[in-house]
Amino acid sequence: MSLALEGVGFTHANGERAVAGVSLTLAGGERVAVVGPSGAGKTTLLRVLGTSLKPGEGTVRVLDEDPWRLGASALRSLRARIGVVHQAPPIPPRLRLVTAVLAGRLGRWSAWQALASLASPRDVAGAHEALARLDLADRLFDRCDRLSGGQLQRVGIARVLYQQPDLLLADEPVSALDPTLADAAVGVLVAESEDRGATLVSSLHAVDLALKWFPRLVGMRAGAIVFDLPTHAVTSEMLRELYAAEGGVLPVQGIALGGAADAGTLAQAPLVAPLCR
Amino acid sequence: MRAPSAVGPPLRDPAAGRRVGLAVTAAILLWPLLVLAEFEPWRLFDASHLAVMAGFLGGFLPPVVTAEFLALLVRATLETLAIATAGIALAFVIAAPLAALATRSLSIARIGPGPGLRSGVALRTVVRGLLTLLRAIPEIVWALLFVRALGLGPGAGVLALAVTYGGMLGKVYAEILESGDTRPARALLEAGSSRLGAFFYALVPAAAQELASYTVYRWECAVRASVVMGFVGAGGLGQLMDQSMKMLNGGEASSVLLVFLGLVVVADLLSALIRRVLA
Amino acid sequence: MKRAAAGSTGASLPVRHDRRCVECMALAFGIGAAIVASFAYLAVDWRGLFSSESMRLMGRFTAEFFPPDLSPAFLGRAAWGALQTFAVATIGTLLAVVAGGLLALPAAGRFGTPARVAARFALNALRSVPELVWAAIMVIAAGLGPFAGTLALALHTSGVLGRLYAESLENAPRGPERALRDAGSAPVAAFAYATLPLVTAQGVAYALYRLEMNIRMAAVLGFVGAGGLGQMLYFHLSIFQQAQASTLLMAMLLLVFAVDALSGWARARLAPAYA
Numbered sequence: 001m002s003l004a005l006e007g008v009g010f011t012h013a014n015g016e017r018a019v020a021g022v023s024l025t026l027a028g029g030e031r032v033a034v035v036g037p038s039g040a041g042k043t044t045l046l047r048v049l050g051t052s053l054k055p056g057e058g059t060v061r062v063l064d065e066d067p068w069r070l071g072a073s074a075l076r077s078l079r080a081r082i083g084v085v086h087q088a089p090p091i092p093p094r095l096r097l098v099t100a101v102l103a104g105r106l107g108r109w110s111a112w113q114a115l116a117s118l119a120s121p122r123d124v125a126g127a128h129e130a131l132a133r134l135d136l137a138d139r140l141f142d143r144c145d146r147l148s149g150g151q152l153q154r155v156g157i158a159r160v161l162y163q164q165p166d167l168l169l170a171d172e173p174v175s176a177l178d179p180t181l182a183d184a185a186v187g188v189l190v191a192e193s194e195d196r197g198a199t200l201v202s203s204l205h206a207v208d209l210a211l212k213w214f215p216r217l218v219g220m221r222a223g224a225i226v227f228d229l230p231t232h233a234v235t236s237e238m239l240r241e242l243y244a245a246e247g248g249v250l251p252v253q254g255i256a257l258g259g260a261a262d263a264g265t266l267a268q269a270p271l272v273a274p275l276c277r
Numbered sequence: 278m279r280a281p282s283a284v285g286p287p288l289r290d291p292a293a294g295r296r297v298g299l300a301v302t303a304a305i306l307l308w309p310l311l312v313l314a315e316f317e318p319w320r321l322f323d324a325s326h327l328a329v330m331a332g333f334l335g336g337f338l339p340p341v342v343t344a345e346f347l348a349l350l351v352r353a354t355l356e357t358l359a360i361a362t363a364g365i366a367l368a369f370v371i372a373a374p375l376a377a378l379a380t381r382s383l384s385i386a387r388i389g390p391g392p393g394l395r396s397g398v399a400l401r402t403v404v405r406g407l408l409t410l411l412r413a414i415p416e417i418v419w420a421l422l423f424v425r426a427l428g429l430g431p432g433a434g435v436l437a438l439a440v441t442y443g444g445m446l447g448k449v450y451a452e453i454l455e456s457g458d459t460r461p462a463r464a465l466l467e468a469g470s471s472r473l474g475a476f477f478y479a480l481v482p483a484a485a486q487e488l489a490s491y492t493v494y495r496w497e498c499a500v501r502a503s504v505v506m507g508f509v510g511a512g513g514l515g516q517l518m519d520q521s522m523k524m525l526n527g528g529e530a531s532s533v534l535l536v537f538l539g540l541v542v543v544a545d546l547l548s549a550l551i552r553r554v555l556a
Numbered sequence: 557m558k559r560a561a562a563g564s565t566g567a568s569l570p571v572r573h574d575r576r577c578v579e580c581m582a583l584a585f586g587i588g589a590a591i592v593a594s595f596a597y598l599a600v601d602w603r604g605l606f607s608s609e610s611m612r613l614m615g616r617f618t619a620e621f622f623p624p625d626l627s628p629a630f631l632g633r634a635a636w637g638a639l640q641t642f643a644v645a646t647i648g649t650l651l652a653v654v655a656g657g658l659l660a661l662p663a664a665g666r667f668g669t670p671a672r673v674a675a676r677f678a679l680n681a682l683r684s685v686p687e688l689v690w691a692a693i694m695v696i697a698a699g700l701g702p703f704a705g706t707l708a709l710a711l712h713t714s715g716v717l718g719r720l721y722a723e724s725l726e727n728a729p730r731g732p733e734r735a736l737r738d739a740g741s742a743p744v745a746a747f748a749y750a751t752l753p754l755v756t757a758q759g760v761a762y763a764l765y766r767l768e769m770n771i772r773m774a775a776v777l778g779f780v781g782a783g784g785l786g787q788m789l790y791f792h793l794s795i796f797q798q799a800q801a802s803t804l805l806m807a808m809l810l811l812v813f814a815v816d817a818l819s820g821w822a823r824a825r826l827a828p829a830y831a
Contacts, residue, residue, distance in 0.1 A: 050467060051388075051389065051391075051467070052388055052389070052467050053389065054389040054390060054391070067391075068389065068391065070392070071392060072385065072386070072391070072392050075391055075392065076385070076469045076471075077469065078469070079466075079467055079468060079469035080468060080470075081469070082467075082468070082469075083468065084464070084467065084468065086460075086464065088460075090458075090460035090461040090463065090464035090479075091461055092458070092461050092478075092479055092482040092483040093483070094482045094483070094485065095478070095482050099478065103465060103470070103474070103478045103479075104468065106465055106468065106469070106470035106471065106474035106478060107468050107469025107470050108469075110471075111471050114470075114471065114473060114474040114477065114478070115473070115477060118477055118478070163468060309643075310642075310643040310646055310647055311643070311647060312643075313639055313640045313642075313643035313644075313702070314640065314643040314644045314647045314648075314702045314703065314705075314706045315702045315703045315783070316647060316703060316706060317703060320698050320699060320703060321697060321698050323699075326697055326698060326699060329696055330696055330697045333693075333696055355597060356597070356598070358594070359594035359595075359597045359598050360594075360598065362590055362591055363591065363594040363595050363598060366591045366594070366595075413809050413812050413813070414805065414808070414809065415772045415773070415775060415808075417688075417779065418775075418776065418789070418805070418808070421779070421789075421793060422793075425617065425796075426613070426614045426617045426618075427610070427614075430600070432598070432600035432602070435598065435600065501686055504689075505686050505688045505689075505776075508692070508779065508780065509779060515688075518689065518692075519692070522692050522693075522696075534685065534689070537685075538681075538685075541684050551583065554579050554580070554583055555580075555583075
């Protein structure tokens, strides 16, 4: 299972060029973090990977298929194997958590199973387990509009976990979570990827989270990939240059580093400002 | 301040020409319209008309309240309510699937865009055209057609309501589904969900209240329309009033009118109550 | 946060109290019962609708609508009917704008509370009676023909527009008018210079929207003798001349589409005025 983007470019309808000349290859089961300032094209990249956008230039191969050559039902099956965690979870407020999480497997269920599950949720245990991994199991039957923004974001993650996809795409999945919860949530995503051998691509705003959890880092700026390196090879110089437009200040959450991060590298960077969350 | 120099040409209002032109055009168009509409207000004061009208209005009071007429009234009222309710129920059955077909929020081909975009657009255009066609012919015309085809009675009224209101509900449902937050539906479709799944898990929960609210409002309109359709033989209060007026029985007509006005008020209150519960 | 362990139950499931609102369930049940009761009460013989005999009859009835009568003579009469219907709707709406506007002033409370109550009652009475009933009454008062239809539309629509205009007037800010009054202006002039410009654009939009509705109604009022396409349609259908009826229906559709388009264009042009 692999991903391959070759010379991909996408221009919005208003002429704005979101990404240009992007090439990226991932093997199955790899974990990559995408970092960069706002407007760098991270979301567009993820949407192209998720077959949600058709690139104007270049070729795309997702899970060993060219999605835009497939017929409608094959494309649908492919999409059922891709799970996307959105920054703002697209969940109708009136739904209960159990239904919102179970909706993750709609790609696999038949129409009748889906309808029946609305009346009486068919896999309450499965939804419960997914929510338990994000510490929301006790809210199983509450309505989504009773949740805070951070809790809703965790429900979005739980839904993707329940989906059990082969490709996990996350667009700033922890932006509304406080540092401890954010760290734990990213850990859950990484654990899911390790357990099931799923490929994980996540854009993250907090660079320290990226450095801690991901063995490979892709830096994007102004729609192009600036570097694509194993994490230990990324220097604070490169990071500062990446965020040059934002004053060279690296957004971090200020959590204790460990694991794959090179604490020494970051320690050399004097211009580090904690995020105001 | 400078002393006023020689005065130039007087300033003209740029809007003057346009306004005069508009007024003249309106006057020119108004005259033939008045003629076509046979606008002759003096006919209201024509002696024979006044006499008939006076007799009719005079008979308005007191309204007829005999036991047998009241029984007729009750039956006619229940019939009107039944026609409206059954008609809206059928209209919903017609409108819901058509709206799901016509709405762009369930289009998978628009994601990307992917395969099948043109056939999707064609299908939606056809369905929208069908909905417009159902709506364009007034319900009373449908009622007349159904009466000719099926004979007098409430069945014609129910079908006429079902057809016209199906078109109206369908169009508004489709618009409501598109105007709300469509991201949940799109997200589900991008995760490989079927359109039915996306419809029930994402579109309907978000729009349920507005959909229900509009449907209840349309039921209220259907009550009034049922009365109107009675004039062409589709049963209910309208048919009763038509008969009374044809016999120039002012008393009966005013009874029916009073009951109708009361019914409208009750329907209005009921509709407001239901919409409050749904909120 | 915990890692998934295969087959673990973790914390016990919370109690499954399906807290779906009781009111909603009761409401749904009530509505369902009402629908079933309605069909039962009407006791329409739907089987009669689908019997082969009636299907054949309906099929023949529908088939007789095609081809429509497109002879030049009849097309001319249909066009005349359409113009008459358009005239009825337009004049009726114009009268309603004037009458509704006049009634809206007391209804908005400009002349004190008793006047307000009376005006609101009058407006409600006018709009509660359906146009067709008004038309039936006007036929008695003014005789058969399009004049009755015009009056009927005018009466009903003035109730509708009057209430909309009253609400617009109540929502309009009183500041500008008060300022002019304080500067010594006469009440009517202050109203015309200060409040009227604020509500005009919305008022015209409402009127155009009602015109669209009235075109449909004007076609229908002919059923009780108020002239235009409706009267012709009713006549030809009663003598079972389906081909002519078909032409008239198409004329009705064309008229409705044309007026809808015109009104939509006019309202779009007005839009910047109150953006």
